[in-house]
Amino acid sequence: MKLTGLRQIARLRGVLRWRYVAPRAAIVVAVVLVVRFGLDPLLRWAIVTTGQAALGAKVELGELRTSLKGGELVVTNLAAANPQKPLRNLIEADEFRFQFDVKQLFRKRLVIRDGGISGLSFDSPRTTSGALPDAPTDQASPSPLEPVVAVAEEKALAWFDDLAGRMQHDLLGSLATPRLVDELETRWPQQYDALKARAEGLRHKSKQIEAAFREAKKNPLRNLAQIDQLRKELAAAEAELRTAVAEIQALPSQAKADRLAVDAARKQDEQFLREQLKFGNVDAEELNRYLLGEAAHGYLTQTAYWIEQAQKFIPKKKIAPPARARGTNVLFMARKQPACLIERVRLDGHARFDGQPLAFTGELTDAASEPELHDRPLRLRLAGSGALDATIVAILDRRGDIPHDWVRIDVPKLMLSDRTLGNASKLAVTVSPGEASLQADVRVDGESISGVISLRQSSKLAAATPMLRDDRIAQVLHESLAGVDRLEATVHLSGALKRPSVRIESNVGPQLAGGVKGAVAKYLADRQERLLAKVQDKAVQQLAKLEAKRREAEKELLAKLGQDQKLISQIAALLQGQLPVTTGGLPQVSMPPVSVPQLGKLIPKDKLTR
Amino acid sequence: MLNFLLRPLRFLAQSLIGNDSPRQTAWAVALGMLAGLLPKGSLLALLLATSLFALQVNRAAGLLAMGLFSFAGAALDGFAHRLGSMMLTWPSAQPAFAWIYDQPLGPFWGLTNTVVVGQLLVGLYLFYPVYRLSLAAAAYLQPRLRDRLMKYRVIRWLKGAEVGAQWGLES
Known part of the structure; x- marks a missing residue:
């Protein structure tokens, strides 16, 4: 038995070109090691860079840990600044904890089966400005x-x-x-x-x-x-x-x-x-x-x-990509599935309403990167308690054309x-x-x-x-x-x-x-x-x-x-x-007496009073 | 730089007058044909190309075959698409394809694509005939060509350069 194994190795040594295989194997090992030890910094960089590019404001996070074996991703102290108000955060959370399906990664998919976001708050204050140095300023459009x-x-x-x-x-x-x-x-x-x-x-x-x-x-x-x-x-x-x-x-x-x-x-x-x-x-x-x-x-x-x-x-809903130049892809499942899917994430956080503390819990389900490929719409449910008892349900359905x-x-x-x-x-x-x-x-x-x-x-x-x-x-x-x-x-x-x-x-x-x-x-x-x-x-x-x-x-x-x-x-x-009348020719002055009315009788008394 | 410029010629000379056996040359041509026919970008094509380099076969002959059959493969795309479609939609084969797709790295093999499957079938169908023909051709041509070509100084020089390159003298 042992002899057979040695013979097989010897035969394999004759078949393989070791001068080619060995360096490539070393590269693969190096890549695995880089992924093992460099994935966290790489993901951190990717989250910060893409987040900042999408938001136009600073995105900061405290710690990021991944476990490919256990299928877990933990991000702590994440804060995304508000581009319109640099001294306030658009969103802030103490911890993101996601359980993802490792097998799905080998199927070109990222599926978060379960997760939780705790210490979530919106519009929270920042101590430092969240504005990016060269961020374009959005002109506030009139309401x-x-x-x-x-x-x-x-x-x-x-x-x-x-x-x-x-x-x-x-x-x-x-x-x-x-x-x-x-x-x-x-x-x-x-x-x-x-x-x-x-x-x-x-x-x-x-x-x-x-x-x-x-x-x-x-x-x-x-x-x-x-x-x-x-x-x-x-x-x-x-x-x-x-x-x-x-x-x-x-x-x-x-x-x-x-x-x-x-x-x-x-x-x-x-x-x-x-x-x-x-x-x-x-x-x-x-x-x-x-x-x-x-x-x-x-x-x-x-x-x-x-x-x-x-x-x-x-x-x-994305516009269907142009058909592959060489051939078409045939699906072997009931339907095509989205590349990224969050099946369920529990949320809990706090806010202030009218100066009073407000605690809220909620659940986000069925968030998909290609919503049209998923059979359920995104659903967000939040329930508040404290300053007010409130229920908010949001359903965002992007499965159809509209x-x-x-x-x-x-x-x-x-x-x-x-x-x-x-x-x-x-x-x-x-x-x-x-x-x-x-x-x-x-x-x-x-x-x-x-x-x-x-x-x-x-x-x-x-x-x-x-x-x-x-x-x-x-x-x-x-x-x-x-x-x-x-x-x-x-x-x-x-x-x-x-x-x-x-x-x-x-x-x-x-x-x-x-x-x-x-x-x-x-x-x-x-x-x-x-x-x-x-x-x-x-x-x-x-x-x-x-x-x-x-x-x-x-x-x-x-x-x-x-x-x-x-x-x-x-x-x-x-x-x-x-x-x-001696002068002759001179006119005689005839002065009839001027009748001066009796004073006082002239005043019509009845007209002077009302 | 000179080595870079001479590399294609060296490959050609190596494929014709190298020390590889006819079997190694025949395997290389067959593998190169298979890798060349397949559309690149799938794990299957990568695996075949890696095999070509990792196995003790005539690399030069394999690369030449790969290049030639890449052009041929593009011309055969229509036929490969129809063949692949037939295969992928064949009910008896679908559970197997579905199982492959459902395995880890399943989507990366490219076995859901009609042209990949069609070209793979064509390649597998041609594999043995190509191997046999290549073997016969190599057995017949290699000694004769070697004798004839080694008479030329340039070939001897290229052969020497190849030996030197193999021993790390190129740098």
């Missing part, structure tokens, strides 16, 4: 929801600005009555001054005529021409006196006209104030979008970011802290802390998105309108939402994934719109009523004062004019008495 929210904000704030503008409008300055009364008050002194000046002018003129006449009388024959002139001047003074008296006697009818003008102005003011109460309407949905759009926008942007990150790593992703979030009980909806400097709704529930059911089919996100919160709502700066309206507004003890919001998503259309239904928008509108209307109506009454009172008082002044002035002016008339009559008498 698809930004225009929707911006339009809603513009419309809601325009509506509110209109209301606030009406409230802050200088109504008094816009009313006609005060303006007219002021105008009358300004006009009367001027009229009075003019009449007074005329009366005084007449007296002055009369005295001049009298003085001139007395001088001329000393030598009447020589001064006949002058006397004739004086007579004419006296006639002119008398005519002016009559005009002035007529003007003064017309003052009561002017007062009547003024009162009519004030009445017309009051009617005009009432119409103007009625116009002020006509508000523009705001669509409650726009108001919902304004109040809740920003919050929804934040959540959806965050969701879109994570979907985008997930899509980077989850392979899409990828189908489905995410369902169910948070039956959630404590939310106080927050402000809307623009805090203009129009906002503050929501008090309260218990809430959140359900989301979102599907992404190819390039289209659909789904519903519902939030129900038991909280007190209060409207805040810092722009109005009026305690009374603030009180009314506060009362308008005081009866609302829950916040209900339903976000309907539809349309294209890159530009989804968002419809927000909520009880806050209609309540707030009605409350604000009603409060402002009531406020304005009260204010206008008060303003109108005040203006009318003031007008009446001013008119009464004016009438009194007129009466006084009329009395005074008529007294003055009476004196003037007396003087003129005396001068006329003098002129008639002193000039006999």
Whole structure:
């Protein structure tokens, strides 16, 4: 037997070319040794390099151990930085432990039968920057929801600005009555001054005529021409006196006209104030979008970011590679299988929600490098406990021609802290802390998105309108939402994934719109009523004062004019008495007595009082 | 550099007038034919090429055969594909192919490819005839060619260079 073995070796030695075989055998041994001892550093380098290339940010890991015999891969302290936020990690885990099927490696496949990722956390802080030195910076593309929210904000704030503008409008300055009364008050002194000046002018003129006449009388024959002139001047003074008296006697009818003008102005003011109460309407949905759009926008942007990150790593259905140039491959199994497959990985980690610690556990199953070759879609299930009890199920199905992703979030009980909806400097709704529930059911089919996100919160709502700066309206507004003890919001998503259309239904928008509108209307109506009454009172008082002044002035002016008339009559008498008809040809001055009305009787008392 | 340039000529001379026996030359041609016909890139082709170098056969003759049959193999691809398809889809053979595929390194053998299987069948079919023909040709031609070619100085020089290369004098 031993001899046969030696003979076989001797025969083999004759058959093999040892000078060729020995070096190659040594190379194979060296390769095995390199794999045995160099696999860990090589894998470490590969994970870091490919991870950094894919992410565009630093990927760090503590320790990596492989056991090809036991089929185990352990990675500890892995941290992948967030390329958008270099001081935060996209993902961090204390330990990755995977059990892979060694036999499958010899079949060109990597199959992880079981595994666990512990100490998993997302968006955790970093002490050093995770930015790569020469990493290209991604230009943050505008969020698809930004225009929707911006339009809603513009419309809601325009509506509110209109209301606030009406409230802050200088109504008094816009009313006609005060303006007219002021105008009358300004006009009367001027009229009075003019009449007074005329009366005084007449007296002055009369005295001049009298003085001139007395001088001329000393030598009447020589001064006949002058006397004739004086007579004419006296006639002119008398005519002016009559005009002035007529003007003064017309003052009561002017007062009547003024009162009519004030009445017309009051009617005009009432119409103007009625116009002020006509508000523009705001669509409650726009108001919902304004109040809740920003919050929804934040959540959806965050969701879109994570979907985008997930899509980077989850392979899409690959385009079938071109057929092999030489022949075709025939399968000897039920179906072709993916080259890499994670059958099941348990997850546990922690996060913070609203400042509270949140622990979560979960399971990732059926993650395949060629999802179309696997019979089940990728499924991720996470259950949180602590800060909130939540269940998240995500199914990413890339088996067909169109990828189908489905995410369902169910948070039956959630404590939310106080927050402000809307623009805090203009129009906002503050929501008090309260218990809430959140359900989301979102599907992404190819390039289209659909789904519903519902939030129900038991909280007190209060409207805040810092722009109005009026305690009374603030009180009314506060009362308008005081009866609302829950916040209900339903976000309907539809349309294209890159530009989804968002419809927000909520009880806050209609309540707030009605409350604000009603409060402002009531406020304005009260204010206008008060303003109108005040203006009318003031007008009446001013008119009464004016009438009194007129009466006084009329009395005074008529007294003055009476004196003037007396003087003129005396001068006329003098002129008639002193000039006999000897001069011939000279006109006789005929001075009928000026009828100066009895002062005081001229004032129509019934028209000076209301 | 000179050695690099002369290597093809030395191979040719070695294949014709080397000290290898006709059997070694015949085995080399048969193995080279088989390796040449197969599409490269499979473990089977690698194993055959390694055998050619690892076994005590006429390497030069084997490499020449491999080169020649590589061209011939490309021309036979259509036929090999049809033959391989027939073989791979033959129900009786499928369990065996499936078993091979399911073994460790099974997918690396390339025995799921129609052309690989077809060329392998062609090669196996031709193996013995090629061996016999090569053996006869080598037995007949090698002594005559050696005598005739060794008369030329250049051949003697190339032969010497080969001996020197074998003894490590080339560097």
